[in-house]
Amino acid sequence: MLIEGVKVGTLSATGGGTGRLRFRARPRGRDYSLGFGQPLVTRRVLLLEDDEMLAKYVGRLLARRGYEVCTASTVRAFRAAALGSRFDVLVLDASLPDGDGLDAFAEIRDAQFAAAVVLMTARGTPEVVRRAHGLGVEDVLAMPLDTAVLLSAVDAGLHAERAT
Numbered sequence: 001m002l003i004e005g006v007k008v009g010t011l012s013a014t015g016g017g018t019g020r021l022r023f024r025a026r027p028r029g030r031d032y033s034l035g036f037g038q039p040l041v042t043r044r045v046l047l048l049e050d051d052e053m054l055a056k057y058v059g060r061l062l063a064r065r066g067y068e069v070c071t072a073s074t075v076r077a078f079r080a081a082a083l084g085s086r087f088d089v090l091v092l093d094a095s096l097p098d099g100d101g102l103d104a105f106a107e108i109r110d111a112q113f114a115a116a117v118v119l120m121t122a123r124g125t126p127e128v129v130r131r132a133h134g135l136g137v138e139d140v141l142a143m144p145l146d147t148a149v150l151l152s153a154v155d156a157g158l159h160a161e162r163a164t
Contacts, residue, residue, distance in 0.1 A: 043158055046087040047071045048078045048104065049120070050096045054145070058091070061147055062154065075099035082108040087115050089157050091150070092137075094121035094128065102128075106135055116157025120145060 045067045049055040052073065059069040070087070072078040075098050082090070090112060092101035105117060119132050122143040129140050138160065139153040 042066070042068045043088045044068045044070065044086065045089045045091060045154065046078070046081055046115075047091045048075075048096070048101055049073065049091075049093045051093075058145075058147075058150065061151065065151065065155075067154070075101075075104040078104050079108055083111050087112060089116045089118065089154050091118045091154065092120065094119055094123065102132060102135060102137075105137070109136060116154070116160060118150070118153045118157060120150075 043066070045062050047055060047058060047062075047069055049058065049071065050073045055071045055073065059071055062069045067089075070081055070085075072081050075096055078092075078101075081087075090105065092105055094101045096104075101119065117135075117137045118139045118141060119137045120141050120143060121128055124140060124142045132140050138157055141149055141153060
């Protein structure tokens with residue numbers, strides 16, 4: 001399934017100049033089975049980030065950890081992806097050119113009720129943090145981004161008990 005403005009798949013320059021970045025869910029050459037011919041469940045992450053370089057960097061980090069990463073650079077693309085598919089973790093940029101990441105999450109949170117949510121923000125004021133936690137965001141990360149903290153937050157979000 002391909003949604004306009006949403007980037008998924010394997011990291012490459014393919015796509016005939018469509019401008020779609022593709023992230024590989026699993027790095028080549030690694031066996032992600034349990035040893036019984038059964039593949040591990042791929043965890044899905046939806047990344048809302050308008051900065052293309054940061055989205056590519058974070059996407060690669062998460063893909064190397066075995067996550068399937070879908071990126072959206074606009075609130076509109078984020079809504080379409082979040083309403084059209086299930087994700088295990090949502091990683092949101094707070095400030096986007098076409099809207100607010102928290103407002104976008106508030107609109108789709110019923111559709112993604114079981115997903116862990118991580119917010120990245122350059123304006124981590126107490127009001128933003130309170131609002132984020134009130135909406136169910138587990139972690140609020142300050143920019144510039146500490147990648148070890150981001151990976152830890154994503155991993156922790158997957159292991160938290162959630163209603164399904």
